[in-house]
Amino acid sequence: MKTRIDASRLLVWRAAWMAAQRKPFLNGEGSMSKLYAGETAVHVTEEAIQIMGGYGYIREHPVERWHRDSKIYTIFEGTSEIQRLIISRAISGVHIK
Amino acid sequence: MSDFSMELNEDQLTLQKWLHGFAENVIRPAAHEWDEREETPWPIIQEAANIGLYSLDYFANAVTDTTGLSIMLTLEELAWGDAGICMAIMGTTLGVAAIMANGTPAQQMEWIPQCFGTPDDIKIAAFGVSEPDAGSDVSSLRTRAIYVEATDEWVLNGTKTWISNGGIANVHVIVASVDPELGSRGQASFVIPDGTKGIRMGQKFKKMGIRASHTAEVILEDCRIPGACLLGGKEKLDEKLARAKEGKSSSSQAAMATFEASVLLERPTSTRSTTPKNARSSDARSSKTRRSPSNSPT
Numbered sequence: 384m385k386t387r388i389d390a391s392r393l394l395v396w397r398a399a400w401m402a403a404q405r406k407p408f409l410n411g412e413g414s415m416s417k418l419y420a421g422e423t424a425v426h427v428t429e430e431a432i433q434i435m436g437g438y439g440y441i442r443e444h445p446v447e448r449w450h451r452d453s454k455i456y457t458i459f460e461g462t463s464e465i466q467r468l469i470i471s472r473a474i475s476g477v478h479i480k
Numbered sequence: 481m482s483d484f485s486m487e488l489n490e491d492q493l494t495l496q497k498w499l500h501g502f503a504e505n506v507i508r509p510a511a512h513e514w515d516e517r518e519e520t521p522w523p524i525i526q527e528a529a530n531i532g533l534y535s536l537d538y539f540a541n542a543v544t545d546t547t548g549l550s551i552m553l554t555l556e557e558l559a560w561g562d563a564g565i566c567m568a569i570m571g572t573t574l575g576v577a578a579i580m581a582n583g584t585p586a587q588q589m590e591w592i593p594q595c596f597g598t599p600d601d602i603k604i605a606a607f608g609v610s611e612p613d614a615g616s617d618v619s620s621l622r623t624r625a626i627y628v629e630a631t632d633e634w635v636l637n638g639t640k641t642w643i644s645n646g647g648i649a650n651v652h653v654i655v656a657s658v659d660p661e662l663g664s665r666g667q668a669s670f671v672i673p674d675g676t677k678g679i680r681m682g683q684k685f686k687k688m689g690i691r692a693s694h695t696a697e698v699i700l701e702d703c704r705i706p707g708a709c710l711l712g713g714k715e716k717l718d719e720k721l722a723r724a725k726e727g728k729s730s731s732s733q734a735a736m737a738t739f740e741a742s743v744l745l746e747r748p749t750s751t752r753s754t755t756p757k758n759a760r761s762s763d764a765r766s767s768k769t770r771r772s773p774s775n776s777p778t
Binding site: 384392393395396397399400401402403443444448449450451452453454455461462464465 | 556688689
């Protein structure tokens with residue numbers, strides 16, 4: 384979980400830095416960061432529920448909410464599928480539909 | 481120009497600590513309540529405005545940070561507090577970003593301050609692209625914008641869906657099709673000023689998560705706005721449409737060729753220079769002539 388969170392932050396910070404330097408995302412670096420960080424949020428919050436067992440599942444604790452909240456990140460502002468499409472187009476140079 | 485670094489500078493560390501304090505002391509304690517209430521957490525946005533976090537100044541400073549990290553730190557810390565409240569605070573920036581990306585300097589000066597308002601009179605903005613039949617496929621938007629030359633007005637009709645702050649925002653930025661035949665190249669962005677007739681909230685959605693963030697449909701029915709509300713201006717749009725019409729048949733190919741060229745320039749050792757045909761013939765050769773890895777000198 385920690386590894387994925389750190390990897391997400393690395394990808395996000397790289398993309399943000401590239402954007403600030405006006406470097407073009409030739410390999411879909413922006414999409415990579417959105418895709419990976421979003422899916423990481425879903426993954427780690429699900430694991431967190433599992434670790435806490437029944438306590439993670441009940442609404443008395445915030446963990447179930449974190450998991451419900453996280454799912455939006457694979458959907459809004461470009462779904463995971465769209466991010467993969469953008470990366471595929473960027474690295475192949477083919478306008479994949 | 482800043483080098484890439486995972487080491488935050490003094491200013492960023494101070495900023496991070498300040499944001500974390502707000503997330504810990506104001507957002508987290510309120511998270512459960514607003515998740516249950518499923519509505520915009522105005523008192524929290526008010527507190528964010530009071531400390532200067534929800535403000536034009538904060539946003540302007542963050543986007544001009546040459547390391548690019550201020551916005552990321554903001555989002556990470558606020559979302560640590562609560563993802564829904566984070567979205568309620570940051571939802572405005574979606575509309576603001578659209579104005580920044582497409583508006584003339586004069587339009588930016590006019591509209592961006594109106595998206596935030598002031599601590600005494602808070603405003604919020606919304607950005608509408610998605611439609612019931614065009615979520616990810618933004619090239620097939622049905623919302624139409626038609627120009628009325630006689631009155632220098634645009635008339636918008638259509639339905640937007642899943643819009644953060646939709647229908648309750650003071651400023652809506654709406655993407656609409658001016659020339660549907662041109663797909664996404666026939667689209668433009670429009671500012672719908674506060675108090676405009678013909679724009680209203682449709683269904684407000686109940687959601688799985690980020691419930692503190694208001695999400696709703698936005699319905700545009702003969703929504704008339706001044707010509708000046710077209711982001712980027714008419715002249716620029718007309719040029720864009722003319723270019724799109726000219727290049728309609730060959731543009732995708734041209735874009736690809738340019739892209740290929742830039743990729744190859746960027747990475748001269750690209751393996752792409754090996755065509756599939758060459759690859760196959762070398763594979764065929766290799767079975768007889770190439771030594772297996774175990775025989776290679778190490």
